[in-house]
Amino acid sequence: MLQIVLTIFIYLILVIPVGIYVYHVAAGKHTFADPVLNRVDGTIYKICGITPQNTMDWKKYAVSLVATNGVMMLLGYVILRVQSIGLFNPNGIGGMEESLSFNTIISFMTNTNLQHYSGESGLSYLSQMMVIIFMMFVSAASGYAACVAFIRGLAGKTKDNVGNFFSDLIRITTRVLLPFSIVGGLLLVWQGVPQNFSGNVVVDTVEGAKQVIAMGPVAALEIIKHLGTNGGGFLGANSATPIENPTILSNLIEMYSMMLLPGACVITFGKMVCDRKRELAAAAISDGKNTAISKKAHRSRIVWLYGREGRSIFAAMGILFLIGLGVCFWAESQGNPALADVGLSQSMGSMEGKEVRFGVAQSSLFTTVTTSFTTGTVNNMHDTLTPLGGMIPMLHMMLNVVFGGKGVGLMNMITYAILAVFICGLMIGRTPEYLGKKIEGREMKLAALCIIIHPLLILAFSALAVGTPEGLAGITNPGYHGLSQVLYEFSSSAANNGSGFEGLADNTLFWNITTGVVMFFGRYLSMVLQLAIAGSLMKKRFVNESIGTLHTDTMSFAVILVFIVYIFAALTFFPVLALGPVAEHLTLWA
Amino acid sequence: MIGVTVVLMLVCGLLFPCLLTGLSTLIFPRQAGGNLITVDGKTLGAEYVGQEFTEDYYLWSRPSAYHYNVYVEGEDGKQYYNDGTEFPGIGSGSNNYAPTNPALTERVEVDIEAFLAKNPTVKREDIPTDLLTASGSGLDPHISPASAEIQIPRIVKASGLTEEEIKDIVAENTQGKVLGIFGEETVNVLKVNIEIAQRMGIQ
Numbered sequence: 001m002l003q004i005v006l007t008i009f010i011y012l013i014l015v016i017p018v019g020i021y022v023y024h025v026a027a028g029k030h031t032f033a034d035p036v037l038n039r040v041d042g043t044i045y046k047i048c049g050i051t052p053q054n055t056m057d058w059k060k061y062a063v064s065l066v067a068t069n070g071v072m073m074l075l076g077y078v079i080l081r082v083q084s085i086g087l088f089n090p091n092g093i094g095g096m097e098e099s100l101s102f103n104t105i106i107s108f109m110t111n112t113n114l115q116h117y118s119g120e121s122g123l124s125y126l127s128q129m130m131v132i133i134f135m136m137f138v139s140a141a142s143g144y145a146a147c148v149a150f151i152r153g154l155a156g157k158t159k160d161n162v163g164n165f166f167s168d169l170i171r172i173t174t175r176v177l178l179p180f181s182i183v184g185g186l187l188l189v190w191q192g193v194p195q196n197f198s199g200n201v202v203v204d205t206v207e208g209a210k211q212v213i214a215m216g217p218v219a220a221l222e223i224i225k226h227l228g229t230n231g232g233g234f235l236g237a238n239s240a241t242p243i244e245n246p247t248i249l250s251n252l253i254e255m256y257s258m259m260l261l262p263g264a265c266v267i268t269f270g271k272m273v274c275d276r277k278r279e280l281a282a283a284a285i286s287d288g289k290n291t292a293i294s295k296k297a298h299r300s301r302i303v304w305l306y307g308r309e310g311r312s313i314f315a316a317m318g319i320l321f322l323i324g325l326g327v328c329f330w331a332e333s334q335g336n337p338a339l340a341d342v343g344l345s346q347s348m349g350s351m352e353g354k355e356v357r358f359g360v361a362q363s364s365l366f367t368t369v370t371t372s373f374t375t376g377t378v379n380n381m382h383d384t385l386t387p388l389g390g391m392i393p394m395l396h397m398m399l400n401v402v403f404g405g406k407g408v409g410l411m412n413m414i415t416y417a418i419l420a421v422f423i424c425g426l427m428i429g430r431t432p433e434y435l436g437k438k439i440e441g442r443e444m445k446l447a448a449l450c451i452i453i454h455p456l457l458i459l460a461f462s463a464l465a466v467g468t469p470e471g472l473a474g475i476t477n478p479g480y481h482g483l484s485q486v487l488y489e490f491s492s493s494a495a496n497n498g499s500g501f502e503g504l505a506d507n508t509l510f511w512n513i514t515t516g517v518v519m520f521f522g523r524y525l526s527m528v529l530q531l532a533i534a535g536s537l538m539k540k541r542f543v544n545e546s547i548g549t550l551h552t553d554t555m556s557f558a559v560i561l562v563f564i565v566y567i568f569a570a571l572t573f574f575p576v577l578a579l580g581p582v583a584e585h586l587t588l589w590a
Numbered sequence: 591m592i593g594v595t596v597v598l599m600l601v602c603g604l605l606f607p608c609l610l611t612g613l614s615t616l617i618f619p620r621q622a623g624g625n626l627i628t629v630d631g632k633t634l635g636a637e638y639v640g641q642e643f644t645e646d647y648y649l650w651s652r653p654s655a656y657h658y659n660v661y662v663e664g665e666d667g668k669q670y671y672n673d674g675t676e677f678p679g680i681g682s683g684s685n686n687y688a689p690t691n692p693a694l695t696e697r698v699e700v701d702i703e704a705f706l707a708k709n710p711t712v713k714r715e716d717i718p719t720d721l722l723t724a725s726g727s728g729l730d731p732h733i734s735p736a737s738a739e740i741q742i743p744r745i746v747k748a749s750g751l752t753e754e755e756i757k758d759i760v761a762e763n764t765q766g767k768v769l770g771i772f773g774e775e776t777v778n779v780l781k782v783n784i785e786i787a788q789r790m791g792i793q
Contacts, residue, residue, distance in 0.1 A: 003772045044601075048593035064591075071591045075599065120680045134603030166594055173598065178606065182613075189614040192638050194624040196611060200680060201624065203633045205641050206783050206793065207648070209672065211660045212680045213636050215624050219614065220607035237682035240726035242638035246625075248773030335719070336689045342699045348719035348734070352694065353684050356652070356720050356732040359774035381726040383686035481688035503686030588690050 004329065004365050007252065011259055018260045019267025025175045026148045026168075026268050027275070037175055044170050052167035057160040058535030061149050062528045064165040065142055069109050069524075072138055076131045077105045080123075089124035090199030096122065103512035108135035110523035111143050111405055113225070113232030113376050113498035114489075114515055116507040120235050125197060125216055132232060133221050137181075140228025140261075140406045141172040146527050147265055147407025148172075153534025154414070154435050155272045156542070162534065176261070177227060185223040187253050192246035195219040214243055226257035229405040231376025231498040239366075239379045240355055251362055251379060258375040262403040265410045266317070270310015273435055308553035309435065313413055315558035320402045320565065321372050324392045329364040331389035337589055353384025364389065371396040374405035376498025383477070383485065383501040387588060390501070391581035394488050397495035398573050399565055400454060405496060408523075411530045413561075418447045418533070420557070420564045421550055430550045436542045443533055450529040455572040457494040457518050462486050462576070470510035476503040480587065484580035489515060494522035627784065629793060635780050640731040644672055646708060647749035647790065648783045649733070649741055649760075652720060653701060655685045656728035684724050698722055709744045716740060732776035735764055749790055759785045 024031045031037075045052060056064065080101040084094045096104065100116055107114045108131065117123065123132065145168035152162045189195050194215055201213045218234045222244050225231060231238075239245040239254060335346025349360035358366070363380040370377050371393035382393055396402050401413040418434055422444055425432035432439040465471030465486045474489075475482040488501040493515040500506070506515070551557065614622040625637040635641050640651045642660040651658065661669045661677035669677040687694035701722045706714060721737035738760045746753050763781040767773050787793040 068591045130603040134599045137602035185610045189618045192621045195614040195622045209662045217607045220610045237727040246638040343714045351719045352723040353726045381684045477688040
């Protein structure tokens with residue numbers, strides 16, 4: 001218990017400086033590394049023929065993002081298909097089959113990292129690096145870029161400029177992801193994660209048998225896997241393997257790397273929105289009108305490191321996270337009564353599928369973190385979690401707003417915030433406004449569409465899977481848990497998480513194609529819609545705060561937000577959760 | 591777009607892993623190479639990868655769906671796990687049994703009986719949870735100190751070493767929590783067994 005509390009406490013301290021740094025990068029402000037990195041960026045711009053000063057409106061930005069991702073997918077697909085060539089392939093891995101390549105490439109480009117292959121036997125080192133590691137960088141950078149554009153739209157300094165996608169993509173890669181990866185990667189190697197290009201090693205064991213031990217550029221993949229909230233493992237069992245995650249320190253490093261940047265995103269949002277208020281205030285001073293406002297704005301900057309608007313969003317996410325974590329930890333600590341019945345003591349909690357070095361505490365923490373921050377890396381097998389312990393990761397992927405992946409979680413949460421101000425507006429008779437802009441019919445339609453896509457993808461495809469023999473063939477656990485396996489797979493795909501109830505036999509044409517489609521729409525449809533919301537809001541004039549304005553920078557708004565999120569989740573997902581994990585829990589403890 | 595793709599692919603997908611390999615080989619050569627354990631010039635395993643042990647005088651690891659990728663070569667040239675099933679090549683993971691799956695309870699029941707038969711002094715309710723549940727990776731190098739302790743009488747009897755000696759070896763290879771707070775106490779099975787083998791004069 002104490003270790004969980006401390007882990008989170010340290011996180012809250014670490015996230016502030018990282019958030020400030022990321023804000024400086026996103027807002028194009030000065031950072032200490034500029035003298036070197038400006039040159040690096042300049043060279044890259046020159047080679048690629050990019051003019052960073054060219055601004056884009058939201059449509060152009062979205063098209064550039066989707067098109068660039070398309071080109072990356074095409075190139076990656078080719079590499080997967082021809083990976084059997086002798087380059088960086090000491091283990092003699094063959095080419096990847098079409099439907100699996102299709103699934104894999106969408107999976108990694110959409111930041112999902114759902115894996116229907118096992119890294120040990122399915123990928124050469126060439127693919128691990130030029131496809132997997134490459135996509136882990138660029139998919140994270142793309143998501144982050146979309147988020148920064150979205151925030152620029154909300155902060156609304158101009159009417160149609162959300163920034164330049166290419167320069168965002170490159171700046172985030174060179175200033176945030178690469179430097180953090182080099183430092184974090186070295187830390188992981190220090191803890192014992194291998195980083196080499198040699199083939200798997202066969203040793204003669206103490207008992208005279210043979211053992212084959214996996215090698216490869218593991219640390220490089222491992223660090224960006226977490227930093228970019230990607231989640232696809234070098235090996236089949238992901239961060240549960242002592243090769244990818246050998247010690248408790250490596251576990252903490254991996255956990256912090258996936259938590260820091262999504263949290264930093266919220267801070268960036270708070271600060272960029274705060275900027276606008278400050279500029280407004282500065283304008284007021286120069287007009288010599290209202291010094292009281294400017295003083296207030298100035299104080300708010302100093303007092304709230306998170307930025308006021310960011311603070312309430314961060315608090316709402318934090319509340320959702322802690323509730324989930326509490327339930328998961330409690331459920332896992334209870335152990336498995338079925339095993340207690342056959343006489344195996346459950347005093348350590350439910351240990352099936354968990355590693356001794358992590359135990360129940362670090363396992364349930366990691367599980368909640370990986371599904372809240374939509375990374376999808378696992379340090380224990382989620383299929384073996386107790387029914388309620390396994391429901392939490394599923395629920396957090398269904399919500400998809402508890403911090404969320406690189407940028408995307410924040411965009412989802414703000415969609416909910418727009419919904420919340422609308423609903424509250426209706427209830428208490430106030431004008432729905434968010435961040436100083438009126439929320440009207442067009443934004444509400446887009447937000448509603450955005451919120452409905454996610455459950456539609458999950459539930460419709462789950463229904464398809466349990467309604468067809470091809471889908472049913474994948475289920476490997478009997479009873480209610482079978483439904484949970486299906487539900488988890490599509491929740492994970494739609495939320496671009498990528499973890500799995502790994503028992504599911506999912507490397508089949510049906511599962512490769514359906515999850516591929518879900519991942520694609522789950523990512524790009526909501527991203528484009530959210531950019532459209534930002535595009536629509538930026539065109540509006542700022543309205544002055546009045547007595548009728550609902551304040552969105554308060555703790556009470558955070559609590560309202562939590563309720564709105566839970567109510568929507570209950571309305572859409574409760575029936576199916578009752579049939580899966582809840583029913584399983586009731587049978588197990590009956 | 592193609593330009594950006596190619597440049598980023600080379601920077602992130604080639605330059606970065608090569609740079610990291612170079613740096614780690616320079617600074618942490620042992621870890622970068624996979625923490626292999628070598629005794630008298632023979633590589634016996636890796637520090638953080640568990641192994642399957644079947645002899646009574648060795649400490650046993652947790653059950654593994656992949657038998658820790660330990661195999662023997664059969665006379666027919668094929669490769670087999672210790673239990674006689676065919677070795678399909680390197681892998682990792684667990685059986686992914688749901689808590690309600692009858693296959694899980696069956697496996698645990700069989701394992702309990704087998705364990706009690708080989709460890710007659712141990713009572714059923716004293717078997718620690720971790721020892722007979724499978725790890726997530728199938729490669730877990732550790733067991734809990736409690737799981738090591740209940741195996742000591744069997745090891746003493748089969749190895750001919752004294753109880754003191756075995757306890758010392760286990761204690762030496764037990765690692766506490768980081769700062770006394772983070773993680774769990776663990777015993778590294780492979781390291782214990784290498785030492786037992788050395789004391790017995792096998793290695």
